[in-house]
Amino acid sequence: MYYRREIKDGIYHLSGNDRRLSRFENMFTLPKGVSYNSFLILDEKTCLIDGMDNAVRETFDSGVASLLDGRSLDYFIIQHVEPDHCASINDVLMVHPGAKLVISRIGLNLLKQFFPDAANMGIDYDEISIIVKEGDTLDLGEHKLQFIGAPNVHWPEVIMTYDKTYKVLFSADAFGAFRAPDGHIYADQVDYEKDWLDEARRYYFNIVGRQGNAVQKVLDKAKDLEIEAICPIHGLCYRTPETISYIVEKYDTWSSYEAETSGVVIVYSSMYGNNARVADTLATILSEEDVQHIKVHDVSESEISEIIADLFRYSNALIFGMNYNTELFPKMDALLREITMLNYQNRKISYIAAKSWGGRGVNIAQDILSSSKDMTQVGDIVTIAGAMGQDQLSELEDLAKAIKKSL
Ligand SMILES: [Fe+2]
Ligand SMILES: [Fe+2]
Incomplete structure (x- = not known):
């Protein structure tokens, strides 16, 4: 028919x-x-x-x-x-x-x-x-x-x-x-x-x-x-x-690998919910800083092709790649390798790092993304031991301000 x-x-x-x-x-x-x-x-x-x-x-x-x-x-x-x-x-x-x-x-x-x-x-x-x-x-x-x-x-x-x-x-x-x-x-x-x-x-x-x-x-x-x-x-x-x-x-x-939208994609990995709270807190501060476009993805839960599309869509990325067995959290590792395979480039990138398991995850993330062209790091890397306490909020605020300034 x-x-x-x-x-x-x-x-x-x-x-x-x-x-x-x-x-x-x-x-x-x-x-x-x-x-x-x-x-x-x-x-x-x-x-x-x-x-x-x-x-x-x-x-x-x-x-x-x-x-x-x-x-x-x-x-x-x-x-x-x-x-x-x-x-x-x-x-x-x-x-x-x-x-x-x-x-x-x-x-x-x-x-x-x-x-x-x-x-x-x-x-x-x-x-x-x-x-x-x-x-x-x-x-x-x-x-x-x-x-x-x-x-x-x-x-x-x-x-x-x-x-x-x-x-x-x-x-x-x-x-x-x-x-x-x-x-x-x-x-x-x-x-x-x-x-x-x-x-x-x-x-x-x-x-x-x-x-x-x-x-x-x-x-x-x-x-x-x-x-x-x-x-x-x-x-x-x-x-x-x-x-x-x-x-x-x-x-x-x-x-042409230009950003389509000025905004931030936060991609985090979180085993116990601590890092998820940090990611959400950063998103809240960015909102208070009048950043209009903010997307938050849990790398274990979001469909990877959606994270990839967002990473290419937005001008800025925040990678919170904790460690796992002394390496980068495997799903974050896979995501970063896939976006570099897809020619991810010309973006502003910020990091949050975790100290556990030797703290090498952020270095591995940076190493993977070093094959991407025209990447600019924004703000200082915020490092967390275990879970973030109130005393580190100012570091997140500084990072949010640096991201806002870079948009
Ligand atoms: Fe087809
Ligand atoms: Fe095809």
């Missing part, structure tokens, strides 16, 4: 929602689900742009069959080989043996690596593939498609597709978001800032955050295009000048 949704003349939107998957890539929680988008163009030639995940295979299959309505599929553009978009590729090719795959050279190699059973199904990817690169075009009749290389946004093979006739940019993973839509498919139909931005940011930094330079290159290319719609393969599409410039500007900020 498929309900036809035409987004421009001849361009149809297929969307599969998965609200049952607990973790995307077996990493990131999905409290609001996730969606997969495909697009089918019906013209003199028929052309499918990307597939979907196995979880929504029936939605995808019935949509493609319903739209083609007995016509054969001429082209299947594979913008991104990751299995959440390619899972049913062989099913499509079995039903449409004459279809040509349109794919980058790296994409073809990856396709063979990820779907080695194709040969057993009588499918020879080499034989049916048209290799495309930057600037190549595909003529469907009225729709003239042009390909844009987008390596490493998210994988190295990624291409984007620009419909020159209707000025639609099919952007692969870029501009996507976690969250399954509630019926609406355009950003202008929802309260995007309230209901979608956090999940778009969490998706961006955890999925492609490391590849800021690659995203900047694509944004540069997009400047030369007249764009009336952006259609990613997760989440909502963008069709108004306001929503298009909004998300492009967000991507520009995020990919």
